[in-house]
Amino acid sequence: xxxxxxxxxxxxxxxxxxxxxxxxxxxxxxxxxxxxxxxxxxxxxxxxxxxxxxxxxxxxxxxxxxxxxxxxxxxxxxxxxxxxxxxxxxxxxxxxxxxxxxxxxxxxxxxxxxxxxxxxxxxxxxxxxxxxxxxxxxxxxxxxxxxxxxxxxxxxxxxxxxxxxxxxxxxxxxxxxxxxxxxxxxxxxxxxxxxxxxxxxxxxxxxxxxxxxxxxxxxxxxxxxxxxxxxxxxxxxxxxxxxxxxxxxxxxxxxxxxxxxxxxxxxxxxxxxxxxxxxxxxxxxxxxxxxxxxxxxxxxxxxxxxxxxxxxxxxxxxxxxxxxxxxxxxxxxxxxxxxxxxxxxxxxxxxxxxxxxxxxxxxxxxxxxxxxxxxxxxxxxxxxxxxxxxxxxxxxxxxxxxxxxxxxxxxxxxxxxxxxxxxxxxxxxxxxxxxxxxxxxxxxxxxxxxxxxxxxxxxxxxxxxxxxxxxxxxxxxxxxxxxxxxxxxxxxxxxxxx
Amino acid sequence: xxxxxxxxxxxxxxxxxxxxxxxxxxxxxxxxxxxxxxxxxxxxxxxxxxxxxxxxxxxxxxxxxxxxxxxxxxxxxxxxxxxxxxxxxx
Numbered sequence: 001x002x003x004x005x006x007x008x009x010x011x012x013x014x015x016x017x018x019x020x021x022x023x024x025x026x027x028x029x030x031x032x033x034x035x036x037x038x039x040x041x042x043x044x045x046x047x048x049x050x051x052x053x054x055x056x057x058x059x060x061x062x063x064x065x066x067x068x069x070x071x072x073x074x075x076x077x078x079x080x081x082x083x084x085x086x087x088x089x090x091x092x093x094x095x096x097x098x099x100x101x102x103x104x105x106x107x108x109x110x111x112x113x114x115x116x117x118x119x120x121x122x123x124x125x126x127x128x129x130x131x132x133x134x135x136x137x138x139x140x141x142x143x144x145x146x147x148x149x150x151x152x153x154x155x156x157x158x159x160x161x162x163x164x165x166x167x168x169x170x171x172x173x174x175x176x177x178x179x180x181x182x183x184x185x186x187x188x189x190x191x192x193x194x195x196x197x198x199x200x201x202x203x204x205x206x207x208x209x210x211x212x213x214x215x216x217x218x219x220x221x222x223x224x225x226x227x228x229x230x231x232x233x234x235x236x237x238x239x240x241x242x243x244x245x246x247x248x249x250x251x252x253x254x255x256x257x258x259x260x261x262x263x264x265x266x267x268x269x270x271x272x273x274x275x276x277x278x279x280x281x282x283x284x285x286x287x288x289x290x291x292x293x294x295x296x297x298x299x300x301x302x303x304x305x306x307x308x309x310x311x312x313x314x315x316x317x318x319x320x321x322x323x324x325x326x327x328x329x330x331x332x333x334x335x336x337x338x339x340x341x342x343x344x345x346x347x348x349x350x351x352x353x354x355x356x357x358x359x360x361x362x363x364x365x366x367x368x369x370x371x372x373x374x375x376x377x378x379x380x381x382x383x384x385x386x387x388x389x390x391x392x393x394x395x396x397x398x399x400x401x402x403x404x405x406x407x408x409x410x411x412x413x414x415x416x417x418x419x420x421x422x423x424x425x426x427x428x429x430x431x432x433x434x435x436x437x438x439x440x441x442x443x444x445x446x447x448x449x450x451x452x453x454x455x456x457x458x459x460x461x462x463x464x465x466x467x468x469x470x471x472x473x474x475x476x477x478x479x480x481x482x483x484x485x486x487x488x489x490x491x492x493x494x495x496x497x498x
Numbered sequence: 499x500x501x502x503x504x505x506x507x508x509x510x511x512x513x514x515x516x517x518x519x520x521x522x523x524x525x526x527x528x529x530x531x532x533x534x535x536x537x538x539x540x541x542x543x544x545x546x547x548x549x550x551x552x553x554x555x556x557x558x559x560x561x562x563x564x565x566x567x568x569x570x571x572x573x574x575x576x577x578x579x580x581x582x583x584x585x586x587x588x
Contacts, residue, residue: 147533151520154529158564162524165559179557182566183522209569262569274522 006040009133010103013095014052018129026122030114034058036066036106040095044070058109065090066106077101079119089113093122097130155183156277163285167292168339173205176256176282181207183278184242184271186258190216192226193246193254193286201226201255209262226255235276239266244279248287256282296343303396306389307350323441325349327434327475330482334474335430345427348402352431354385379415382407402427406435409466421468429468433459433475436467452479499551501573505580509536509544514553514577517567521574524557524566553577 013019014037023035036059037052044067053059069080069092077099080092090108094101107114159179166172177189188208192201201219208214219227225236229243230252236243243257256279261267328349332342370378386404389396405419405428412420424432440455450458456479463472505511512534517523525533531541545565549556553573557564568574 148520151523151525151529151533154533155522155524158525158529158562161562162557162559162564165561175557179524181569182524182555182557185521185569262571 004041005137006100006102009130009137010037010039010095012137013102013130013133016129016133018132022122022125022129026118029118030107030110032109032111033107034062034109036062036108038066038070038104038106040101040103042070042104044068046070062090062106062108065108066092069106070104073104074101081113087111091119093119095126095130096123097127102130152274156281159183159278160281163281164288167289169204169286169289169293172285172289174207176278176285177205177207180256180258180275180278181209183274184258184267185262186242186267187260187262188214188258190226190257190259191246191254191282192216192219192257194221194230194252201230204254226257229255235272237267237269237272242267242271242275244272244275246279246283246286248283253283253286299394300347303347303350307354324352324434324438327437327478328430330478331430331433331471331474334478335470337426341427344398344402345430347396347399348406348427348431349434351389351396351399352403352406352435354388354403379407383416399427401425402431404428406431408432410468411465414466424468429471433467433471437475499553501553501576501580504548504551504553505577505584507544509540510548511581511584512536513541513544513548514567515581517554518574518578518581521567524564526562526564530565 027033027035035054038046039050042050046063046067048060048063051059065082065084069082069090072080073092073094077094077096079094082090084090088108089110089112091106091110091114093105093107095103095105162179163172163176166175173191177191180186181189187210188206190203191205192203194200195202199221201221201223203216203218206214206216221227222231225238225241225243229236229245233245233247233252235245240261241257241259243255245252246254246256256275258267258271258275261271325346328345329342332345337345383404386400389403390400402425404416405424408414408417408419408424408428409432410421410424410429412418414424437455437459440450440458441452443449456476459467459472459475463469505514513530513536516530516534520533527538527542527545530536530545531538534541536544545554548554549565552570553568554565555568557566
C-alpha cells in the first residue's frame with residue numbers, strides 16, 4: 001500500500017515499460033553501469049529493503065556513496081556526482097518533473113563522465129515517462145471511482161425497467177421485494193401498505209431467502225417499526241433492520257423493511273440511500289398498478305352493466321350462464337393464457353350473446369329445423385349485434401374480434417368471415433367450444449338437452465372440423481378434472497387470478 | 499454442479515468476478531457485456547448458463563432480463579476462493 005501519491009507514482013514508474021526501455025537504452029551508453037532506484041522518502045541512511053537495483057552485490061557496495069550524494073540532491077534537486085578512489089563515476093539524479101521529486105536514480109561504476117547532453121536527454125525522457133504514468137494513474141483512479149457508481153446507476157435503471165414491466169400489484173410487490181433483497185444482499189424484505197381506512201399496515205409481499213413460509217402480521221399504525229415509520233414519515237436504520245416509508249405525493253402509502261444482511265454486517269447509510277432510491281421507483285410503480293387496478297374494476301363493472309342491459313333483450317334460453325363463463329375461463333387457464341388474454345376472454349364471455357340481440361322470436365322459439373333463410377338472418381343479426389358495442393371502443397376494441405368470430409368453424413365453413421384454423425382469434429375458438437357445450441346442455445324448442453358426456457362426445461366428434469383440436473383437448477381435460485364444480489356459481493377465482 | 503468446470507471458462511469467470519466485486523449489481527446482458535468488455539452474444543449465453551446453474555439469479559420480464567449474484571453464501575465463498583486462487587484467469 002503506497003502512503004503518498006509520489007510513492008505510488010514512483011513504484012508505477014519503475015515498472016512501466018517506457019521506463020525500462022529508457023534505462024536499457026541508456027545502459028548501452030553507460031556500459032557496465034549499476035542502476036539503483038530510490039523512492040522519494042529515502043533518507044541518507046538507505047534501507048536496502050526499500051530500494052530497487054539491477055545488480056544486488058554492486059548495488060550494496062554503492063550504497064554508502066549514494067547516501068553521501070543523496071543529501072545534496074534532496075537540497076538542490078540537481079544531479080550530484082562523485083568519483084571514487086578507483087576512478088569510477090557515480091551519479092545521483094532526481095526523478096523530477098517541474099518542481100516535484102518522485103524518487104532518485106543512482107547510477108555508478110561508470111568509467112567515463114556522463115556528457116551533460118546525455119543527462120539532459122535522460123531528464124527529458126524521464127519527464128515524458130512521468131507524464132504518461134501520471135495520466136495512467138488518473139485514469140485508473142477515475143475508473144475506480146466512476147465504475148462502481150456507473151454500475152450502481154445501471155442497476156437502478158435495470159430495476160426500474162423490471163418494476164415497470166407489470167401493472168399487476170400482486171406480481172409487482174413480490175418483484176420489488178426480491179429485487180430489494182438482491183440489491184441490499186439482505187435476508188428478508190417485507191412490503192406493507194396502508195389500508196383504505198388508514199388504520200392498519202397490511203403485509204402485501206414477504207420474501208425471505210432462508211424461510212419460504214415467512215409470515216408478517218398486520219400492524220396498527222404506530223405499532224412496530226413499520227407502524228412508527230408510517231406515523232413519523234422517517235426511515236429507521238438499525239444494524240439488523242432498515243425500514244423506509246413509501247411516500248406518494250406527500251402521503252405515506254406503506255413501508256418497505258429489510259432485515260439482516262446476509263454477510264452479517266450492519267445496515268449503513270449507503271444501504272439506506274439505495275433503498276430510498278428503490279422505494280421512490282417502487283412507489284411510482286405501485287401507484288400505477290393501483291390506478292390500473294381501479295380502472296380495470298371500473299371497466300369490468302361497466303361491461304357487466306352493459307351485459308345486463310344487452311341480456312335483457314335476449315331470451316332466457318340463450319342468456320349467458322355461469323357455466324359458459326366457467327368453461328371459457330377454465331379452458332383459458334388450461335392453455336396458460338397471459339393475464340391480459342384472460343381478461344379479454346372474460347369480457348368476451350360476458351358480452352358474447354350480444355349477437356343474439358334482435359333475433360326474432362320466430363327463430364329463437366322455432367321448434368323445427370332452421371332453414372337457410374333463418375341462418376342468413378342469424379348471421380346478419382350476429383354482425384349487427386356485435387356492432388352495437390363497437391362505438392364504445394377502448395378495452396372492448398380487443399374483445400370485439402372474439403365476439404364477432406366465435407361462430408367461425410375451424411375448417412373455414414363458419415360465419416361471418418369464413419376464417420380458418422389459426423386465423424380465427426384464439427379467444428373466439430375458445431368461446432366456440434364453450435358456447436356449443438352450453439347450448440347442448442340447454443333445452444331448445446327443437447330438441448331436448450344432452451347429458452354432459454353426450455355433449456363432450458359431440459364436441460370431440462367435431463374436433464378439427466368445427467372446433468380447434470387444441471382447444472377441444474384442453475376442454476376435455478378441464479371437464480374431466482372439474483367433475484361437477486364447473487357447474488357451480490360463478491367462481492371468485494375469475495377476479496383474483498388476473 | 500461442478501464449479502471448477504464452470505469457472506474454467508474465462509467468460510464465466512470474468513462475469514462472476516464482476517458480480518463478486520459488485521454484489522449489489524443487477525444488470526442486463528448489455529450492461530454486463532459493457533462492464534466486462536466481453537462480446538454481447540457470448541455474455542448472453544454465459545449469463546443464461548450461470549443462471550441455470552444457480553450461480554446467478556435471473557429477474558425476467560417480457561421486456562427485460564436482469565441478472566444478479568446468487569445469495570447462497572456457500573456458492574459465493576466457493577467462487578471467491580476460486581478467483582483468489584486463479585487471479586490471472588479472468
